[in-house]
Amino acid sequence: GESVGLHLPTLSVQEGDNSIINCAYSNSASDYFIWYKQESGKGPQFIIDIRSNMDKRQGQRVTVLLNKTVKHLSLQIAATQPGDSAVYFCAENIGGSNYQLIWGAGTKLIIKP
């Protein structure tokens, strides 16, 4: 079965609050992780990535945390905006090529006004 999974299928947050989307993976050999954002009717869009030799990586308003001990990945979005509404996927590379990432099922982020 899939080795990547998400804790919550839907997450509702107030506009302006911070969002945290979680992802669990089971393959300890995974060495590269990516978060994608998919808006309704569109293709996935790269957000941020992290390699297994790192614990944290920051981008613009987004931070990815990697806890290899418990095989957990999270995406933090600061000051959530209406444009952040989308489905967020984590994907992992278990040693193959990056086009063969294993994708999780996705978490739908809903922004409340």
Next chain:
Amino acid sequence: NAGVMQNPRHLVRRRGQEARLRCSPMKGHSHVYWYRQLPEEGLKFMVYLQKENIIDESGMPKERFSAEFPKEGPSILRIQQVVRGDSAAYFCASSGGADGYTFGSGTRLTVV
């Protein structure tokens, strides 16, 4: 730069018909990848092509599915004798060879 262009956006086929999905990569990209996405699931890799070559088809079903990327024109994903289980969104991505993939907006295939 129009990005990765996929057409049609929506395709309805009756069981037993053929479906042809087209993908034009970004300008300058010579690597094309096809993925399938079932509702509320992540993407699953199907096939990786370069011009006139299939590089990796390990994710492609053995029967009824084929893909090509001719010297001229778009990449084509072809599904023969479609069944209801083929209903899904099919995404194409392209790259210039290094890390970094740009996805198209997908073709949503519905088999009735």
